[in-house]
Amino acid sequence: MKLPLKVLILAAYGIILSGTSGVYGQYSNHKEIISSIRSMAAKHPSLCTAATLAKTEGGKDIMVLTIGTGDKDNKPGIAVIGGVTGSHPAGRELALGFASNLLGNASSEEIKTLLGEVTFYVVPDLSPDATEQYFMDIKYERHVNARKVDDDRDFRFDEDPAEDLNKDGYITLIRVSDPAGTYIESKEDKRIMVSADLAKGEKGAYLVYPEGIDNDKDGKFNEDGQGGVNFNRNLTYNYEEFGSNAGLHAVSEPETMALVDFLFDRYNIYATFTFGPQDNLTQTSRGAERSPQAQGQQAQSSQAETPGQGRRMGSRKITSVQRTDEVVMRYASEKYREITGLKGSAQPVSDPGNFADWAYYHYGRYSFSTPGWWFPVERNTEPGVAFLKFAEEQGMKDAFVAWTEIEHPDFPGKKVEVGGIKPFVMMNPPADRLSTLAEAHYKFIVAMAEEHPELEFSNIKAEDEGEGIFRVTINVHNKGIFATCAEAGQNNIFTRIMRLSLQTSKGQTLLSGQQVQRIPRITGDGVEEFSWLISGKGTLKITAGAANTGFINTSVELK
């Protein structure tokens, strides 16, 4: 009798939550994401297929939507990735929103043509185990999958999770009044706790911890909760050995492995768009700093190896955006601001081993990444203070849990309060903003797709040199703004090198020039010239391309 009652109460709680205006309730849970993916594929069978790439440790499916027509894996492709980390459910909404907008417009001439030229691979949800925490009775920003991991390396597993001490359904913070503490209330907004600055004559008055109990009595709170491995720290670039939630080694998780394999198998992909914490579309700085991972990276690469000792392979590492890629990045940034109308910049988030950096540095493709939504933070302002100001301006009512006193078993006799900014609200827009944001980002990605690498033959010449000998000259021109391969990928064995092949007809011989030759890379609007010396009249057939550009053919009549 007790159980159904509890279920009823929970159900009622859910209804109340989803009824409240604002942040919670309108985001889709994993089940809804999966059913949206399946229904898109069912509704557009000629354009779109859905496939399962992997099952997470938590038993949830990682799915991909492949959208396009024709020989899908042999023409330029774009990967759209979402849910790279569990605290960012907006990422998967925007990725899925891209697919839904694309399919919704598929009957327009523009999109119909585009789908013939470019294939889109949409993987919206890579952290389903973690993101599900958003929909649980106790909500916290969880980044890790369901693999049992001894996060704090004390040989006990998942022994110190968070506890909802004030029973409000959110994990926020606790503050303990204690002269040994190093925190004080911010002068700009008393709700926010900031570090006391001795140089300004400030002395700490509070200890601040995440909301919970120190279950394993090691002085740290909630440092070994349920799970796991953070997808966005599990990739190979700038991977942190023994890093927090990084996994046993890079690409240790089924979802990471499946995605990486899926992408490596698609040689046609020339760019990836990630909706995640990293941003390289609105950052104003250039070069290395433009990388989402500007801070604290390249610890390894900065170790110069002693000249003359050993082979200096470290020097082949790429750790900043390459010159010709930078040009395209700048173009993309300008287009992004123009199309989305978004102002300011997102706060830089450092995740060693993250997906967006991997896509550029180790996958060797153009990689764009944005959280899709952010709030303005002025210089030298505490982000929490800036956020509460922004929330007020935007009419977001539900963003803060007021500090309330509780009894805490770890601090008997001390004043302990629970409170703070609610989880998720700083990284995820109110749900009613999602559809506008999805449409804006859809338009941006389509604009980038329209500048895909595209080959054409131009300036075809056949000069008669006398004695039945012809010099044939041809230009291979890339009509797109994107190079046939990002510069970062030109030496990556998992990108293709285009081939130009010449087929002579009977009675013709090749006097000079190769029958098959390599075209390593053509930059945006770039041209490569080739010529052959041929003896004998007849038809020459010429083919050029690779999976990432598609293939073009022409024939030349020698007479």
Added chain:
Amino acid sequence: MKNSIIKSILAATIFFISLPLMSQNEMLFFQAAGTPGNPKVQVSWNRYYTHAGVTDLMKKIAAAYPSLVTLESMGKSYQGRDMWVMIISDKKTGDPGTKPGFWIDGNIHSIELQGTEMALYTGWYLCEMFENNKFINELLKDKTFYIAPTINPDARDYFANQGVPPRSGLMPFDNDRDGSFDEDGADDMNGDKNISQMRRKNPDGNLIADPKDPRRMIRVEPGQKGEYEYLGSEGIDNDNDGQANEDGIGGYDGNRDWGFNWEPNYVQSGAHRYPFSQPENKAVRDFIVKHRNITGAQSFHNSGGMILRGPSIQGGGAEAYSRTDDAVIDAIGKTGEKMIPGYKLLTIWRDLYTVYGGEIDWWHGGMGCFVYSNELWNSFLMFYDTAFTDQYEFDRLLLFEDAFIPWTKVTHPVYGEVEIGGFSKMLGRLHPGFLLETDAHRNAAFCIYNAWNMPKLEVSNVKVTKLPGGLKEVTARVSNLRMMPTHSATNLRYNIDPPVYVNIEGATVIAGMRVINKDLNRTVEQKDNPQRMEISNLQGYQNVDLKWIVKGGSKYTISVESVKGGRASAVAE
């Protein structure tokens, strides 16, 4: 006496009913020092074995010594071959999984065959010597060996049956990035399962046959006319792209695929997509992470006569090498130099080259183990001479030209008439048969010495003293009797394995402490769980004294347990 011979023959017959060879009659021969006099499993150590042959020998050894050997498959190779590992320990003296473990693998690079025979020899030798050799007998009481003779069985069989494989396994790999996989490999044009050199008569060439040994091609002196040119290794341009043999089978590197300091292909050639993207290495990883007791490891490669130690990149990345670790690694390696003449202890990044994602860095950095990689065979072994190392002379005088493929005419579709010849794949990197057993024994002995130096724990000096108020004081000493610590510096830095635990049973423990100085009564108390004292690390030959204040009981058991250091206990009344 007779009776026991009959018994042993009977036993052997039961074990090897299907074998043509059985334990031979003792009357026909007698034991040489240091080798099994009458092995239950007869093996010729002067030839190479296919994966089926290796499997067969391991099954025979496992069947002959069931109280020592467990044979397990770690998983399957790309083509579905079993990845075997022999677990060898005296099972009667404790669970092999609780003893310090020593790992040996071979043949990660497919052309580096002999590591397999050396690993297999080690396993065979341990089993065959167990009963009659005191040292081996005690070693298997204390330690467990994990021996995986080949961790690249697909390409091993390709070597044995088809031709010359790359270093890698046989997963298709598009080396020339044209969208076709493995479409332009070398071509065995004379069908001898070797890929040798092609030479062509050319008056403008810069080579002539050496008048002293016409098999050898030598460069002409300036002003002298040549007779031949080299055209590279046997093959044709199968994909018509103007390059020959640029995309053969496989073509990555199994030893650039491990989950530590990994870098992609454009930084570290040979790397695949990500760490453990090769099924063979993944199977090894899965096995190792379940056998945390493995403390020491040995990987066999060829060639050059090297005992290689880490780090493989300058500074070692996230790895840590403490001075005490370095001292242990160097001490064992230097002894190895004495045991294996011609071999030198070298540090990979400094003395060889930088390697990212190498196996031994994963062992040391990721798993917190002590590890060496031996590059088997070097030219010194031909004449036991560092100066005179002429392979043609060696082949002529000692192998009777068995390792040379005589130059033979073949018509090449592009080059016309060419000659194919040169040293076969069996010489240059591989031991010839007659030296295989010698070097196998020396390398096995190095592994055995190395394994013996893994920690051996002991509890001693247990004393009970009565205290006022009905309390008692129990003291005990915990020692590591060997050179290797229970925790390497990396292991300690990243808490890879739990600390050494010392438990006291049989009483209510009031307090527990580590005695820093007995005479001055300096102690450090452990406030939590004093009945299970934690020692972060026991260095080689280190003693730690512990003291408990207890209530009640009369018989106290003090036991020490360490994942990589093994277990021991003592009782006090």
